[in-house]
Amino acid sequence: xxEHGGNLxxxxxxxxxxxxVDLSTGINPHAYPVPALPANAWHRLPEPDPGLxxxxxxxxxxPDLLPVAGTQAAIQALPRLRGPSRVTVSAPSYAEHAHxxxxxxxxxxxxxxxxxxxxxxxSDVVVVVNPNNPTGETVAPEHLLAWARRLGARGGWLxxxxxxxxxxxxxxxxxxxxxxxxxxxxxxxxxFGLAGLRLGFVGAERPTLHALADLLGPxxxxxPAQAIAQQALRDTAWQQDTQAALGxxxxxxxxxxxxxxxxxxxxxxxxxxxxxxxxxxxxxxxxRGVWCRLFAEAARGIRIGLPPxxxxxxxxxxxxQEWSNR
Numbered sequence: 001x002x003e004h005g006g007n008l009x010x011x012x013x014x015x016x017x018x019x020x021v022d023l024s025t026g027i028n029p030h031a032y033p034v035p036a037l038p039a040n041a042w043h044r045l046p047e048p049d050p051g052l053x054x055x056x057x058x059x060x061x062x063p064d065l066l067p068v069a070g071t072q073a074a075i076q077a078l079p080r081l082r083g084p085s086r087v088t089v090s091a092p093s094y095a096e097h098a099h100x101x102x103x104x105x106x107x108x109x110x111x112x113x114x115x116x117x118x119x120x121x122x123s124d125v126v127v128v129v130n131p132n133n134p135t136g137e138t139v140a141p142e143h144l145l146a147w148a149r150r151l152g153a154r155g156g157w158l159x160x161x162x163x164x165x166x167x168x169x170x171x172x173x174x175x176x177x178x179x180x181x182x183x184x185x186x187x188x189x190x191x192f193g194l195a196g197l198r199l200g201f202v203g204a205e206r207p208t209l210h211a212l213a214d215l216l217g218p219x220x221x222x223x224p225a226q227a228i229a230q231q232a233l234r235d236t237a238w239q240q241d242t243q244a245a246l247g248x249x250x251x252x253x254x255x256x257x258x259x260x261x262x263x264x265x266x267x268x269x270x271x272x273x274x275x276x277x278x279x280x281x282x283x284x285x286x287x288r289g290v291w292c293r294l295f296a297e298a299a300r301g302i303r304i305g306l307p308p309x310x311x312x313x314x315x316x317x318x319x320x321q322e323w324s325n326r
Contacts, residue, residue: 011291021312022305024293026133026164026270028246029308031193032232037224046223055233056201060186062174066209067221067229071163071185071200072096077215078159078183079104081208085124085156090116092299093129094161101127113137120147124154129161131168134295134303136266144173145182152181159183163200166191167246167268177203190269191242192232197225249306252313260320272303281323288319 012018048067056065068074075096079087084105089098091110102108111119113132116139120126126147131138148158158181165172165186177184184203189195199221202212213220232238250268257264257271264271272295275281281302282294293303307313 008291011286015286017289019289020291021289021307021315022291023307023316024291024303024305025195026267026293026303026305027190027195028193028242028269029306029312030242030245032228032235032238034194034228035231037227041223041227044223046219046221046226048221049226049230052221052226052230052233055230056186059233059239060172060174060201060203062184062201062203063178064206064209065177065186065201065203066213067226068200068202068212068216069220069222069225070189070198071161071187071202073198073216073220074185074200074202074212075161076100077212078157079106080215081211082106082125082157086122087125087127088116088119088123089127090129090132092132092135092295093127094133094163097127097129097159097161101125113139117143117147120150123151123156125157125159126151127159127161129163130171131164131267133164134266134270134272134293134299134301136270136272138168138171141171141173145176145179148173148176148179148182152179155181157181157183159185161185163187164190164267164269167243167250174203178205180205183208188229188232191246192229194228194232197228198222199225199229246306253304253306256313256317256320260324262320266303268306270303270305272301274299274301278302284323284326285319288315288322290316290319 008020053065079101087101087106087108088111090113151158160173162172174184186201188199246268253271262273264273266272278294278296278300285292295301307316
């Protein structure tokens with residue numbers, strides 16, 4: 001399996017400490033408050049709940065959606081719904097996309113965001129993460145829709161991963177997800193801070209959703225996940241407060257990094273920058289109990305999320321100051 005953030009057990013074994021400020025994932029550190037659940041959420045087989053789909057369609061502005069056990073489930077399943085295809089994946093981006101499409105007989109290539117338009121003509125599938133993880137790059141919706149039309153006209157797909165799209169709703173293509181050739185992935189884990197639910201949604205043409213549902217099989221999403229997410233997706237007051245809080249925290253992070261000479265890009269939930277010595281920076285921070293995300297290969301850089309409290313902010317600031325003074 002590929003390496004991901006959130007691996008605190010490995011960090012504890014490597015550095016011999018358990019008092020981490022975990023900035024390695026980009027998940028909202030202030031999660032939606034989980035409500036008390038009805039007993040039947042645990043007892044009954046989790047048949048699909050139309051109330052969950054209705055809540056998700058209202059929140060994302062989508063015509064139809066398929067709940068899945070995290071967008072990771074869809075990422076792994078979509079390559080199995082097509083015969084051998086020419087696939088272009090935006091790079092650098094969430095590595096599971098390229099990993100999944102490299103299997104099942106597909107021909108994979110990676111393209112920079114600047115090279116995606118050129119890749120449309122000789123690809124059957126193009127995968128774009130928007131906003132991008134880890135770099136925060138974005139593609140305008142009108143460009144994406146034009147690409148989807150070009151691909152869809154010949155039976156191709158544009159897969160748009162909007163896992164971090166909640167803080168940039170104007171970028172979303174969820175409202176257009178029934179357009180031929182367009183597949184949109186959304187996640188409950190990032191903005192709502194509920195990664196442990198393993199819940200996401202797929203928007204696409206109805207035949208694609210049916211094929212994906214058949215492949216994933218029955219009871220794909222747990223009863224507790226359905227009950228919790230339905231409330232979270234309908235809680236507009238919490239969503240508005242969280243948008244404001246994350247916006248303020250993102251601006252604070254950008255200013256803090258700039259004060260230490262770091263020009264970062266990203267979203268309110270995470271920031272990324274190319275680092276000349278990423279391994280050294282990662283080790284420096286880890287020895288001070290700050291766990292960030294190291295990118296040591298193609299995208300040599302560092303990604304950090306948001307601290308959960310003021311003590312975490314202060315520890316991060318001290319560690320950055322010591323790095324600046326080294």
